[in-house]
């Protein structure tokens with residue numbers, strides 16, 4: 227299942243049909259005929275059944291009703307006579323879903339019925355999402371086309387990290403995120419539960435952890451159990467991360483005795499550079515970690531436990547004479563060796579509690595226990611290094627959602643790029659990938675808009691054959707998937723307008739909404755550099771209303787491609803592009819007008835002004851192409867300078883259309 231087994235196969239044909247499946251299955255054949263959906267629709271389950279499987283079906287039937295307006299029977303029969311949707315499942319699958327759970331399924335549909343075969347309940351859960359995505363309509367009826375689908379994932383580990391330390395996410399936000407993950411067949415929630423800015427679990431053994439280190443924003447143990455169960459119902463594993471020895475200030479607010487320096491400690495309100503690190507030299511520290519893992523591991527049935535291990539600030543280690551003395555006695559030549567020493571001890575504790583250790587790529591060290599899984603965030607090369615040294619690996623470097631890259635950019639980042647020099651044995655160690663939603667500047671209000679819909683494109687990269695790389699078709703299906711995700715309760719589509727109504731304190735949002743069709747948030751790094759933000763900063767600015775990779779970026783690019791592709795490009799393409807450019811050119815006064823009444827809207831002014839200049843340049847360039855009268859060198863030089871400036875952050879926004887307009891200037 228893992229690896230590049232599909233690399234040599236031609237791209238599956240789903241992309242060439244009218245289907246909008248996402249992720250694209252490994253094999254799809256569309257035939258003539260359709261299964262009409264009407265009120266005679268009946269579900270039957272053959273062979274194996276269990277409570278989880280029945281709950282999955284019971285969730286699906288109302289989703290079909292919501293989609294079609296039909297009133298359907300909610301009864302689930304045990305024999306196939308008269309059934310429209312027949313689910314043939316062989317077994318429950320693993321008691322605790324593991325990395326090697328069989329997620330494969332197949333679908334056969336014709337004008338009478340649809341049969342979903344799967345080896346395990348998780349396979350059925352994956353297949354049911356495909357069934358829902360198959361529902362199409364014409365002028366009179368809803369139907370499922372006649373298809374043969376066989377499907378299984380390319381990678382076994384397909385995850386999303388959600389950071390709930392920098393900003394806490396309440397239970398409903400986690401649940402709707404899990405719903406969306408299941409819709410696109412992701413299977414790991416990597417829950418970043420502690421960092422300098424807060425520790426988010428309830429410990430009964432060490433109650434000062436959440437008592438002093440969380441601002442009372444934490445998950446009670448019953449809530450954690452419920453989320454783990456909710457995830458399991460959707461075929462999703464939950465891997466907790468408790469970051470150590472660095473990124474751990476919040477632990478020391480209540481338990482300063484385990485830090486390497488004297489403190490006192492407070493919850494981190496800023497984003498980086500906290501000196502508090504665990505003291506690797508003291509037995510009491512390992513007893514504390516053992517006690518914590520012993521208690522909290524009971525909440526997380528998954529076989530894996532993430533220790534973080536990234537970005538250790540070694541200041542306290544260097545300044546503590548006892549730690550320096552310990553390093554000399556134990557021949558620990560540098561801080562990396564001291565961290566490896568700590569990791570060895572923590573690994574023994576995790577093994578005792580039947581957990582396998584994962585760490586960020588800084589944990590790579592000759593002394594690292596070989597059963598550790600290495601998660602690469604600093605670059606793809608660390609995945610290769612880990613695999614070459616015998617470690618299993620997970621790739622995250624190209625999937626940071628706070629980097630505000632386009633869906634296209636993430637989509638083309640393959641965990642096993644074609645130029646990879648890994649051997650087959652090393653390739654087999656690459657378990658898969660994880661997108662990361664770091665939450666320094668993400669709140670419960672904006673998280674959906676930051677995760678979705680780019681995550682659906684990343685999910686396809688992790689699931690579908692390597693050969694599925696058609697960007698245009700990906701964006702076509704992504705737009706449809708976005709609507710399907712919205713039906714699950716995710717708020718990414720409504721987020722911008724709702725936020726803008728708040729910003730202008732009224733309904734008149736047209737000008738700002740127009741701007742945000744062409745502008746996205748700057749990256750986390752750019753925003754941090756632009757001015758101070760802390761955990762206390764309300765995330766209510768224009769930048770928080772914007773969404774990454776607005777669909778108009780790709781659309782503008784396509785329109786420009788059409789215009790530049792041939793001198794005889796259609797007048798229609800010219801005209802639609804000219805209409806957009808005119809709108810941009812004329813937008814600035816409208817945005818200024820709104821900003822005169824709403825101080826929060828002032829943040830839109832630099833981008834609106836820049837977009838106006840870009841629109842004016844675009845109009846002139848289009849006119850020159852149409853008339854055949856070339857633009858002067860002086861004009862194009864000056865336009866190039868303006869475009870270069872417009873492509874830089876405008877306040878906290880970044881225009882997404884500048885590269886497309888630049889292409890119009892090139893003869």
Ligand code: ACM
Nearest residue numbers: 536537586603664
């Ligand atoms: C990380 O982004 N520090 C794992």
